[in-house]
Amino acid sequence: MAKKPARIRKVVLAYSGGLDTSVILKWLQDTYDCEVITFTADIGQGEEVEPARKKAQMAGVKQIFIENLQEEFVRDFVFPMFRANTVYEGEYLLGTSIARPLIAKRLVEIAKKTGADAISHGATGKGNDQVRFELGAYALMPDVKVIAPWREWDLLSREKLLAYADAHGIPVDYKKRKGGGAPYSMDANLLHISYEGGILEDPSFEPEASMWRLTVSPEKAPAKPEYVELAYRRGDIVSVNGVKMTPAQVLTELNRLGGKHGIGRLDLVENRYVGMKSRGCYETPGGTIMLKAHRAMESITLDREVLALKDDLMPRYARMIYNGYWFSPERQLLQTLIDASQATVNGTVRLKLYKGTVIVTGRVSKSDSLFDPAISTFEDDGGAYNQADAAGFIRLNALRMRIAANARGRRR
8 A cells, every 4th residue: 555645635536436436536635635526527428417516515525626528628639630531540539549638638637726736537558548647647748747547556456446346435336246137347528439458358259239239230220221411611610511520519419319320430459558468348339430531531622642641640630539649749749730721621521321321422512622623633624634644644653663673674
C-alpha cells in the first residue's frame, strides 16, 4: 500500500458510480485522508448518470459534477477526427480513444475550479486509457498530481474489490456480486461501444449474438435498402435527409440508421501503446457511415495531391489519438493542416444502407466540385483534352524504367 502523501488535500475523481470507481472513492478517502470531488461525464453512453450523484452523496462527497458533454464531444473531438478520415491499424475508428482527452480536459478544469491538487481515474496499469488520461492532464496542468489506484493498491481482482466493498459498506449491484451480467467489459459513448476482456480474451472465440447492443446482425437487417443524404459544410455534416442537426444529433441519427441496417461491427486484434496485443469488439454504426460519406465528399472537392497527402498523414494522426497525444503540439499542428483542407468540402452525399454495407450512390458539390464532365467524358469533348498529349506523358514517365531495362540487358 502506498504511503499517504501529506500534500494531497483534494482529488477530482473520474467517477461512474460502478464497482471500480465506488471502491476507488472510498480508497482515496482512507489512503490519502483527502476530500474527493466526483466528476461524471455524459458523453452518450446510453446509461442514466444521475444515480452516480446519489452514490457519491452516500459516500460523503460534497462537490459532485455531472455534466452532459455530448455536443462538445462530437463537435470538438469526433468531427475533427473524422475530417482526417481517421482509422487506426486499418480498421478501428477510435471510439474509446477520442473520448479520453475530453474527460481529461474536464478533470483538469474542475481541479482548477475547486482548488484540487490531484486527479484520479480508474484505468488499469495494463491499458491505454491510463496513458490517454494522464498525457492529456499533464498537457493542460503540468504540475497536477495523478493518482492511479490500480497501480498502487493490491485489489487486483473482482473478488478483492467485492470484499473491500463489503468491508466498507459500499453498495454493490446484485449482478456484480453474483458474477452476473456481461462476461466482458464494456465502454460506451455516442460514437461507439467497445467490448473486451473476459471470454473475449480468446481471439478465436466468436462473440455471441447477444453481445451486440447498437446493431442488429446483417442477416436480420431489413431486406429493403434505405437511402440517406448527408449535407456537408467545411468537412462536417450539417444535415441528415434535409433536416438541420447539431453534431450530437447527427451522430445519434446515424447511429440509429446504421444500427437498424447492421452497419459498423468490428472484431479486431490491435496493438496497445503499452506493448501488448489486445482483442476488442466494436460497434460504430454512425461513424462507419460518416467515414464512407466524408471520403465520397472529398473525392470531388479535393485536389489529388491534397488527398494523397492526407492519406499519407492519416496513420500517424491516428496513432497520436490512439496513444493519447490529442493535446500534443504535433497533433494540433496537423489538425490545422487538416482543417484548412476542408474549406472546400461542401455539398451532399447520397448513400444506400443495406445489410451491413454502406454504398455511395451519389455526390454533389455545386460550389466546389473539381469534377469537370467536359474533360472527363468519353464522348467528344470539343478539344478540352488533347489525347495526343498522353503519348509524351507516358514516354517521360517510362524513361527511368526503359533505362533500367536497357541496363539489365547489358548485364546479361
